[in-house]
Amino acid sequence: MHCCGLSVAGWEPGRATARVPLRPSLLAEIRATPQSTPSRRRPHSLVMTDADAEKKAAGAESEPAKRSKKKQKKDDAWRPEGRRDPIALLESLSEEKQQEIQTALHLFSLGASLPKTMSEAKKRTYRFWETQPVPKFGDAITADGPVAGDGACVRKEPYSLPQGFSWDTLDLSSPSTLSELCALLNENYLEEDDNTFRLSFCAEYLRWTLQPPDWLAHCHCAVRVNSNQKLVGFIAGVPADIRIYETQKRVVQVKFLCVHKKLRLKRMTPVLIRELARRARQQGFLQAVYTAGVVLPTPLSSCSYWHRPLNLRKLLEVNYPGLRVKMNLQRALKLNRLPEATKTPGLRPAAKADVERIHSLVQTNLCKFHLRPVLSVQDVEHLLLPRDNVVDTYVVEGPDGTVTDVVSFYSVWSKVLNHPVHSGLREAHLLYVVSTATDQVELMEDALVLAKSKGNDIFCALDVMDNTTFLEQLKFSISDRSLHYYLYNWMCPNMSPDKVGLVLPN
Numbered sequence: 001m002h003c004c005g006l007s008v009a010g011w012e013p014g015r016a017t018a019r020v021p022l023r024p025s026l027l028a029e030i031r032a033t034p035q036s037t038p039s040r041r042r043p044h045s046l047v048m049t050d051a052d053a054e055k056k057a058a059g060a061e062s063e064p065a066k067r068s069k070k071k072q073k074k075d076d077a078w079r080p081e082g083r084r085d086p087i088a089l090l091e092s093l094s095e096e097k098q099q100e101i102q103t104a105l106h107l108f109s110l111g112a113s114l115p116k117t118m119s120e121a122k123k124r125t126y127r128f129w130e131t132q133p134v135p136k137f138g139d140a141i142t143a144d145g146p147v148a149g150d151g152a153c154v155r156k157e158p159y160s161l162p163q164g165f166s167w168d169t170l171d172l173s174s175p176s177t178l179s180e181l182c183a184l185l186n187e188n189y190l191e192e193d194d195n196t197f198r199l200s201f202c203a204e205y206l207r208w209t210l211q212p213p214d215w216l217a218h219c220h221c222a223v224r225v226n227s228n229q230k231l232v233g234f235i236a237g238v239p240a241d242i243r244i245y246e247t248q249k250r251v252v253q254v255k256f257l258c259v260h261k262k263l264r265l266k267r268m269t270p271v272l273i274r275e276l277a278r279r280a281r282q283q284g285f286l287q288a289v290y291t292a293g294v295v296l297p298t299p300l301s302s303c304s305y306w307h308r309p310l311n312l313r314k315l316l317e318v319n320y321p322g323l324r325v326k327m328n329l330q331r332a333l334k335l336n337r338l339p340e341a342t343k344t345p346g347l348r349p350a351a352k353a354d355v356e357r358i359h360s361l362v363q364t365n366l367c368k369f370h371l372r373p374v375l376s377v378q379d380v381e382h383l384l385l386p387r388d389n390v391v392d393t394y395v396v397e398g399p400d401g402t403v404t405d406v407v408s409f410y411s412v413w414s415k416v417l418n419h420p421v422h423s424g425l426r427e428a429h430l431l432y433v434v435s436t437a438t439d440q441v442e443l444m445e446d447a448l449v450l451a452k453s454k455g456n457d458i459f460c461a462l463d464v465m466d467n468t469t470f471l472e473q474l475k476f477s478i479s480d481r482s483l484h485y486y487l488y489n490w491m492c493p494n495m496s497p498d499k500v501g502l503v504l505p506n
């Protein structure tokens with residue numbers, strides 16, 4: 001029998017009336033994809049398509065039946081071919097052709113992409129999000145509080161998955177599990193719309209962002225294919241204390257929502273989110289905080305990314321998205337030139353002995369903001385102490401030995417896809433800058449110099465906290481990318497970016 005693709009009922013348990021099996025060819029393709037080979041081309045023999053299955057079933061036919069089929073085939077030769085399995089068709093094309101098609105689809109916006117602006121979002125129906133405890137667009141919010149009740153009754157059993165898949169809990173203290181997660185993310189995580197860049201994470205980065213003090217393996221939810229245990233879906237919840245206006249809450253920060261490319265648009269996301277919410281509630285977390293570049297119901301705050309080129313020539317060569325240079329190259333290079341060395345006396349990398357002082361500086365500064373993390377000394381040690389190729393923190397030590405200022409940024413790699421010269425690009429992202437003795441613009445300029453010396457090509461910052469006080473002066477330019485902040489099961493008035501004191505590295 002010819003099975004169609006996955007339906008909504010197959011992945012979204014709330015709606016399921018009957019379990020709809022996966023199209024067999026799709027499962028076969030996922031099973032056949034070697035874990036570590038990036039190439040999407042595979043020999044046909046590995047792919048069990050629906051057409052193959054039909055051919056097999058027809059194998060027992062009699063000779064006359066075969067002859068009459070042959071004749072029929074000849075007679076039908078003029079007829080247009082029936083619809084071929086689109087995935088099989090795509091697979092038969094060269095890697096280059098596949099990339100071209102994907103780029104064209106993005107350019108012509110034929111993909112089912114989510115809205116990036118509020119006006120587009122208001123015209124859209126969110127079948128899943130409308131069932132979730134989040135504020136609706138246009139809700140008049142009069143008081144702060146949970147959207148749904150206290151969740152006294154937590155579902156005991158995991159949400160059901162379509163046949164052939166099962167839940168797993170990833171223990172990231174196991175190096176092999178960590179590298180499996182790297183492989184999933186590095187092949188399937190965020191790409192630029194025109195398919196030219198893809199984020200790429202190393203194991204140390206994942207350890208940093210997913211395993212802070214008190215991390216919970218239970219909230220690292222994964223979906224695997226039963227037959228070969230291949231990882232095809234992931235979502236993480238990381239415990240944190242945050243303050244939202246006057247309320248302090250223990251929440252999970254949601255990170256790394258990712259669905260394997262071949263299982264996209266099949267409603268796996270709602271199941272991942274529901275399952276994470278269930279597991280989090282089991283652990284007593286009723287709220288979550290998360291960010292996304294797309295508009296969902298309903299942003300608490302919408303912030304913009306700003307970019308400061310560190311290696312302009314390379315950024316132009318790779319056609320870095322959103323980089324607008326309105327002058328000739330020589331002038332632009334001159335304009336973006338940075339000093340060779342830092343200028344602030346006493347600036348040095350942070351060390352373990354500085355942790356308590358950094359904690360005090362950062363926490364005091366954060367008090368100004370309506371949404372902010374409540375960090376323990378252990379959190380600061382984990383989040384801000386320098387780690388090679390992941391996070392850099394510098395402090396300024398005054399003549400009397402007191403630490404007066406701190407600046408911190410993390411770095412992420414992006415793979416540059418299909419470029420003849422460049423294979424990677426490194427982005428520094430500002431975490432926190434707090435100054436009590438040094439001019440903040442000067443401190444940030446030093447941070448740019450240091451980020452460049454660490455091999456970063458660009459420095460990115462959000463217009464959160466007090467960042468707008470130095471962005472323009474230091475030649476950051478606003479990009480067309482936004483980052484929206486969301487709360488799950490919490491309602492409160494929305495806030496401008498300068499009231500946001502939380503940065504959530506992926």
Ligand SMILES: CC(C)(COP(=O)(O)OP(=O)(O)OC[C@H]1O[C@@H](n2cnc3c(N)ncnc32)[C@H](O)[C@@H]1OP(=O)(O)O)[C@@H](O)C(=O)NCCC(=O)NCCS
Pocket residue numbers: 114125126127128129130188189190191256257258259260263264265266267268269270291292293294296
């Ligand atoms: C984001 C991603 C998981 C969505 O998967 P998908 O196959 O396109 O979507 P699905 O069919 O599984 O689910 C669709 C539902 O998920 C929601 N959804 C999609 N992306 C979402 C996101 N980033 N955050 C929350 N919900 C999201 C959609 O709004 C939709 O629900 P709706 O009917 O209420 O609108 C997938 O595109 C992916 O892995 N992308 C690369 C990594 C990435 O961008 N992660 C998100 C970082 S914020």
